[in-house]
Amino acid sequence: MENKEKKTCKDCKFFMVAPTNPFKGTCTVNRKKLPDTQAATQFIPGKLISGDHPICDKFEERSGWEDSVKHTL
Numbered sequence: 001m002e003n004k005e006k007k008t009c010k011d012c013k014f015f016m017v018a019p020t021n022p023f024k025g026t027c028t029v030n031r032k033k034l035p036d037t038q039a040a041t042q043f044i045p046g047k048l049i050s051g052d053h054p055i056c057d058k059f060e061e062r063s064g065w066e067d068s069v070k071h072t073l
């Protein structure tokens with residue numbers, strides 16, 4: 001049986017889950033570095049999107065926990 005699961009924003013490494021709603025999040029692909037004079041180090045422009053939003057052309061596969069285990073061994 002083939003796994004033909006359709007990829008969505010929640011599968012992208014740039015998707016950051018919202019703390020108040022696990023079904024929504026922010027796309028962090030457009031984050032920008034702020035000057036050293038600012039208290040924060042980065043600025044992430046964007047809006048809240050749902051996790052099942054279709055992928056864009058900047059999609060990159062999120063590494064799973066299996067990849068983390070392989071790199072630590």
